[in-house]
Amino acid sequence: ILNSGVISVLTTSHAPAIPTIPSRPCILAAPSRTFFLDLNCLSFMEMASTPRTVEExxxxxxxxxxAIVRALSQDVDEFYGLCDPDKENLCLYGHPxxxxxxTLPAxxxxxxxxxxxxxxxxARDGMNRRDWLSLVAVHSDSWLLSVAFYLGARLNRNERKRLFSMINDLPTVFEVVTERKPVKDKPTADSGSKSRGSTKRSSDGQVKGNPNPKFVDEGYEEDEDEHSETLCGSCGGNYNADEFWIGCDICERWFHGKCVKITPAKAESIKQYKCPSCSLRRGRP
Known part of the structure; x- marks a missing residue:
């Protein structure tokens, strides 16, 4: 127990009780001594260390x-050797x-x-090595998402969307293992959809999409040039997937956020965006 990093805890009568677990001592055996641990205190420690915020x-x-990417890339030979088909059911774990x-499941x-x-x-020896690694990668992606949203069970709607957006900005394990490059969403001149951050907010404070959204399809390299001719309505520059863009709800032209001085955070609070030209035009008598 000591070698595995378990910490002994001494509790007092002043420690707050955790109602989820009956108060009873738990005996932890070590080679030379025995520790008595209050499970209520242990529960409190676990709760305190569990990731709770979107960032955590x-x-x-x-x-x-x-960790999983390393197992399937840098350490792939070691990982391959550990997955002996003659052993019992094995799982690949990535730790914090x-x-x-x-190892075996819990x-x-x-x-x-x-x-x-x-x-x-x-399935290791019955498949092509690359195909088997890809299969493990797909299952690992599914597991990573399930753990994240298990930990985020108490997040509200907007926090869950933000968490998924942050996760989605990273390549999946499958994409890394197969060296497949994802293409980011691209706005189009005739599309009513908004780029990331340019969502609309209703009167109750909840984020919602455009009333008549036309969504940009996600794809990979074969769709890379599909909307490459979109130009900024202010500077005339070409679309760049690494930059924030916002679309005008009136003229439906797209603009660099920096050209119209709109940040992703500011766009979240805009109910209906009008570009400078449309704002000036609507302001005239």
Whole structure:
């Protein structure tokens, strides 16, 4: 127990009670001594260390993702060797400290966190190595999302959207393993959809989409040039996926956010965006 990093805790009568677990001592055996630990205090410690905010959950997701990417890329030979088909059901875990592990699933039912795909080792020798790694990557992506949204169960609607947006800005494990490059959403001159951050806000403070949205399809490299001719209505510059753009609800032209002095944060609070030309035109008698 000591070698695995478990910390002994001494509780007092002043410690707040956690109602979710009956108060009873738990005996932790060590080679030379025995510790008595109040499970209420342990529950409090676990609750305090569990990621709760969007930023904390995203940090946890990023660390686990980094670990799995390393297992399937830098450490792929070691990972491949550990997934012996003759062993029992094995899982690939990514931990918050950016380490990975191939091991048996947790014995607790239900487990503390969602479990990754079970038995990834069984298909190893029956598939092409690259295809097998891709399959593990797909299941790992699914597991990473399930853990993130399990931890984010108490987030509200807008926080969940923000968390997913942050996650979606990173390449998936599958994309990294297969070296497949995602193409970001691109606005079009004839589209009524808004770029990220340019959503509309209703009177109750909830974020909602355009009343008549036309969504830009997501794709990969084959769709890369689909909307490459979109020009900024202010400077005439070409569309750049790395820059924030906003569309005018009146003339439906698109603009660099920097050209019209609109940031993604400011766009969130705009109910209906009018470009400078339309604002000037509507302001005349």
């Amino acid at each position: 959950i995203f940090k946890d997701y990023s660390a686990r993702r980094t 400290n950016e380490t990975w592990e191939v 014995e607790e039912v239900p487990p503390e966190l969602p479990e990754p795909a079970l038995g990834i080792n069984f």
